Amino acid sequence: MIIDCHGHYTTAPAALQQFREAQLAALKDPAAAPVAPPVISDEQLRASLANAQLKLQRERGSDLTIFSPRASAMGHHLGNEASSLAWARVCNDLIHRVCQLFPANFVGVCQLPQAVGAAPANSALELERCVRELGFVGCNLNPDPSGGHWNSPPLTDRYWYPLYQKMVELDVPAMVHVSASCNPNFHATGAHYINADTTAFMQFLTSDLFKDFPTLRFIIPHGGGAVPYHWGRYRGLAQDLKRPPLEELMRNVYFDTCVYHLPGIELLFKVVPHENILFGSEMVGAVRGIDVRTGQYYDDTKRYVDALHLSEADQGRVFEANARRVFPRLDALLKTRGR
């Protein structure tokens, strides 16, 4: 079984984005009536997926995608905490409907109602709703709700602990995932995403967070940002800073395979323990084109992993077992279905 740990609903019907725009517009007009949630039919949901994620799953040979709302549209820097909550609920409820329509293909991960200065305890409430009521198995945590101004505390600050307590209680991991950038220095998918991954890793490396939460788990997407390429730098920094070796950190931190060329995937598997690598593609996502050199989609990461000719045991880990270990609720769900 092949589990793609990283997919966003980037192809949602236009009504979703229209709702968001109306919602944000209404915030500027005190006289505006509350904006009604978007009306989207099951047929529209099916159509939005048929020629995108579902087709690509079939063509590329993955079975199930851990599916969350579109990351770049989370926009925690827009509106306020109340509008972030309303937006997160609408997005999460839509993911839930997708998972009900195609239970074999998708399992949900939620967007959190973050905002600069908002209490993470409030995110914990939406996480709990999504896990307990909608059957979700994790969340996406934005380390920079400002959208590129980085004015929230580091992920290792006690500020975030109420959310972590809930993650531990529910036994769900978070993928560290920023949203769009409103800072002209940072291109969203070309800089902000990758920087956030690198930043989060270094925050974890320099703190004792996992002493406080030994079972807390994070997936750092996009192959861990810059980290595997600079693995020697991080090993050396850990040593200079008198921190534990990276192996210890990697009890709680995982990377996906969203690296869009074979040499990058080769490097990832050369330096990072295979127990820490979860197959992911982020399709349909940041890079949608076909590489003229290979004739294949850049983000068809399964091809790169296949090209490594891993042992059967390692394939089993990367494609399935690691995801089931990091997302125990996914494992439990699959077991109830005999998978």
Added chain:
Amino acid sequence: MIIDCHGHYTTAPAALQQFREAQLAALKDPAAAPVAPPVISDEQLRASLANAQLKLQRERGSDLTIFSPRASAMGHHLGNEASSLAWARVCNDLIHRVCQLFPANFVGVCQLPQAVGAAPANSALELERCVRELGFVGCNLNPDPSGGHWNSPPLTDRYWYPLYQKMVELDVPAMVHVSASCNPNFHATGAHYINADTTAFMQFLTSDLFKDFPTLRFIIPHGGGAVPYHWGRYRGLAQDLKRPPLEELMRNVYFDTCVYHLPGIELLFKVVPHENILFGSEMVGAVRGIDVRTGQYYDDTKRYVDALHLSEADQGRVFEANARRVFPRLDALLKTRGR
């Protein structure tokens, strides 16, 4: 001949940092007298280098280091523009003295008197002084003088053009190099440095800067940040964004080899044209330890490059010719010395 394109004077005598601290303290006290420049003897300079850069050059087999003031101490976010100028001059003058004492071992690259909101034209003046009066061959340009708040215009903004005009006029390149971070989210050498590299590359990728300045050249240090690891992502983004292929961008952009493990260096050379790679180690710099696995210094990057068994032509490019091409004033200087 082996040129290390990336070295900072991290071992300067303590009087330098004492001057800086006194200078910043005086800024807070309107009654304080101007702080006199530090008094440092030639003997002190020699001693500061003998068991550090000079010893390591000999041991590792490099000949000449392109040498600049300590990057993490530039601190463009501290003080104001006047104090940044005074500090840059003191630091650059000290580099000049080092280069005079050891002309075979060091050639200068300058720190710029940057500050948030300061006119880059003022940096151009200090660059001109360093190049014309001190014989320097380039500069370090900080894309984020705020130290982690990223509130200056992107490097591709016309804001920076007065500096670029001077760089083109003098035919000198800039290394894109941030300084310390005052943002608790960003560890300086573990996140801020690498993020800045990645950020700068994506800024260049999305702009027409090099149409305006066809001969402008930037070195992105630390192996290009996350870029080579995500080379497929950047190729795909360029394609999706209808930008020219990366090969075109690489007429103006170069990476060093400050990647502290062999698999990273292997990847760099696998994906990046060898014409664009300049040997560098940043010693004595961010990572100073010895890897217990290999018994060698993490930052002894020559070992990794040697382990690639490049052709003689490629070795010549990476160790010497590329640096002489990117730094024409270095080439001219070496020629006057018959090297």
